[in-house]
Amino acid sequence: MRVAYLGPPGTFSEEAVSRCDLTQGGEALPYSTFADAYDALLSRAVDAALLPIENSIEGAVSTVLDLLVLKPGPRIRREVLLPVRQHLLARPGTRLEDVRRVLSHPQPFGQCARFLRERLPQAALESQTSTAEAARKVAAGESAAAAIGSRAAADRYGLALLAESIQDSDENVTRFVLLAPSDEAPTGADRTSIAFTLDRDRPGGLHEVLGEFARRGINLSKIESRPTKRTMGHYVFYLDFEGHRAEPACAEALACVLGRVHTLWLLGSYPRAT
Amino acid sequence: MRVAYLGPPGTFSEEAVSRCDLTQGGEALPYSTFADAYDALLSRAVDAALLPIENSIEGAVSTVLDLLVLKPGPRIRREVLLPVRQHLLARPGTRLEDVRRVLSHPQPFGQCARFLRERLPQAALESQTSTAEAARKVAAGESAAAAIGSRAAADRYGLALLAESIQDSDENVTRFVLLAPSDEAPTGADRTSIAFTLDRDRPGGLHEVLGEFARRGINLSKIESRPTKRTMGHYVFYLDFEGHRAEPACAEALACVLGRVHTLWLLGSYPRAT
Numbered sequence: 001m002r003v004a005y006l007g008p009p010g011t012f013s014e015e016a017v018s019r020c021d022l023t024q025g026g027e028a029l030p031y032s033t034f035a036d037a038y039d040a041l042l043s044r045a046v047d048a049a050l051l052p053i054e055n056s057i058e059g060a061v062s063t064v065l066d067l068l069v070l071k072p073g074p075r076i077r078r079e080v081l082l083p084v085r086q087h088l089l090a091r092p093g094t095r096l097e098d099v100r101r102v103l104s105h106p107q108p109f110g111q112c113a114r115f116l117r118e119r120l121p122q123a124a125l126e127s128q129t130s131t132a133e134a135a136r137k138v139a140a141g142e143s144a145a146a147a148i149g150s151r152a153a154a155d156r157y158g159l160a161l162l163a164e165s166i167q168d169s170d171e172n173v174t175r176f177v178l179l180a181p182s183d184e185a186p187t188g189a190d191r192t193s194i195a196f197t198l199d200r201d202r203p204g205g206l207h208e209v210l211g212e213f214a215r216r217g218i219n220l221s222k223i224e225s226r227p228t229k230r231t232m233g234h235y236v237f238y239l240d241f242e243g244h245r246a247e248p249a250c251a252e253a254l255a256c257v258l259g260r261v262h263t264l265w266l267l268g269s270y271p272r273a274t
Numbered sequence: 275m276r277v278a279y280l281g282p283p284g285t286f287s288e289e290a291v292s293r294c295d296l297t298q299g300g301e302a303l304p305y306s307t308f309a310d311a312y313d314a315l316l317s318r319a320v321d322a323a324l325l326p327i328e329n330s331i332e333g334a335v336s337t338v339l340d341l342l343v344l345k346p347g348p349r350i351r352r353e354v355l356l357p358v359r360q361h362l363l364a365r366p367g368t369r370l371e372d373v374r375r376v377l378s379h380p381q382p383f384g385q386c387a388r389f390l391r392e393r394l395p396q397a398a399l400e401s402q403t404s405t406a407e408a409a410r411k412v413a414a415g416e417s418a419a420a421a422i423g424s425r426a427a428a429d430r431y432g433l434a435l436l437a438e439s440i441q442d443s444d445e446n447v448t449r450f451v452l453l454a455p456s457d458e459a460p461t462g463a464d465r466t467s468i469a470f471t472l473d474r475d476r477p478g479g480l481h482e483v484l485g486e487f488a489r490r491g492i493n494l495s496k497i498e499s500r501p502t503k504r505t506m507g508h509y510v511f512y513l514d515f516e517g518h519r520a521e522p523a524c525a526e527a528l529a530c531v532l533g534r535v536h537t538l539w540l541l542g543s544y545p546r547a548t
Contacts, residue, residue, distance in 0.1 A: 035391070059501045062333060062384070106380060109401065110336070117309070125401040127383065169503050204488035206497060207481065214478035221507055223480060224499050227333045229443050233495055 001026035004037035004049040010132035010153035016082045016176040017050050032129050038067045048180040056173045058110035069195050075183035076268035080176040088163040089154045090146040103134035104148035115166040183268030190244035193267035212256045216249045244269040275300035278311035278323040284406030284427035290356045290450040306403050312341045322454040330447045332384035349457035350542035354450040362437040363428045364420040377408035378422035389440040457542030464518035467541035486530045490523045518543040
């Protein structure tokens with residue numbers, strides 16, 4: 001099984017792939033953006049793609065949420081919860097007061113906002129395609145620069161840890177999903193993810209949808225909203241609930257929700273991570 | 275009246291201040307970050323702060339949503355809807371193929387993601403505190419660089435428009451709110467914003483809250499969720515509804531919602547922008 005992930009090696013995505021039992025005997029293939037990894041799955045260049053969808057500090061990984069409804073088709077087959085420790089990485093000998101530029105993926109800038117504001121207020125933040133790519137560039141000799149990334153990236157690119165565990169909260173977890181052509185069969189402890197839009201100007205539309213789950217005692221584990229990229233006030237809702245779409249109560253709820261929404265995307269049913 | 279906004283001059287925030295009738299005879303004071311503008315209001319260095327809270331393409335301005343619940347107190351007194359056109363700005367004579375670095379605020383990077391991916395795939399994205407600050411730096415001579423920002427910023431800093439209207443959708447609107455020590459009296463066409471957290475592990479909690487509005491025929495105009503920065507799956511919900519908190523139906527709904535949530539923040543009642 002070939003699994004696409006956000007490379008180069010040394011990213012949190014690579015660490016998440018290694019925790020994903022599906023890849024035993026498999027091959028992990030690095031791609032330079034989330035969209036490239038997703039497209040590789042769509043074109044069947046790979047069998048699966050492991051992508052982050054939310055972080056406990058910074059929230060939704062909006063690029064990935066957008067892909068799921070703009071280019072629908074792939075289903076979630078697994079979820080992986082990865083505890084994340086962000087460190088400030090620099091070439092050995094660099095001092096904190098020398099750092100004028102910080103390179104990282106935009107997500108860690110958000111996860112480490114307080115550290116950056118208080119300890120490096122004068123540093124420019126330069127967005128890179130991944131934390132490991134940032135580390136690679138710093139190692140390659142970018143001047144007065146540091147990267148935010150993992151200990152694995154420091155080890156791989158020969159960087160020192162200039163400051164450790166710099167995220168805003170110790171409870172920093174990123175949730176990844178393994179996307180594949182089909183989702184998973186019921187295991188008895190599953191989760192289902194859907195996305196939907198509502199007809200506009202229908203007061204109570206979201207309340208009606210949530211009611212289909214509430215009246216059947218189905219626990220919602222997440223609700224997020226994203227703009228549709230069309231008109232202010234028009235949203236795509238992303239909803240996770242406990243249970244498998246093949247279970248009778250969940251199937252009934254989904255059938256009723258279908259009648260209440262404008263468009264529904266089934267993102268998949270898969271075993272709940274603990 | 276002194277109004278804090280994200281400077282330097284030439285930002286979309288400055289343009290939004292100029293559309294805000296409250297500042298007639300007032301003074302607009304630039305601050306270098308959203309948090310600095312917010313803190314200036316908290317410390318009473320200014321009378322109000324005008325900050326963006328959502329964009330129709332890129333979604334929530336998460337820094338500002340976070341401030342409203344992490345440092346509560348200020349109330350929304352006005353909302354301003356500003357149509358946004360993003361342009362690629364560079365020193366006269368620069369060609370698109372020369373651009374190796376793009377400077378802007380993180381929000382426009384998201385609003386212009388498609389243009390950047392298709393037309394400038396090799397350019398590094400460097401986060402700046404504002405679009406106007408990015409334009410100022412490009413004008414000051416950053417090499418092989420362009421800024422994403424407004425026509426006003428191009429005019430002010432003597433830059434040319436290398437590419438016009440580069441946002442992903444023509445329907446690009448940013449919603450600003452004017453924060454002040456108190457909100458506004460009823461006008462008959464108002465909106466109210468609240469934020470709340472739910473007790474954990476209470477299935478149907480969000481459904482119950484939305485039901486208080488639905489059963490009174492109160493139209494919800496927005497619902498967003500943000501992580502609480504503590505535990506995965508624990509959210510702050512931001513909800514806007516039509517009506518003023520002093521109207522009987524809205525007051526009743528709010529009183530009932532108070533009994534169903536963990537914490538409720540009143541963000542304010544204010545005239546609806548059209």
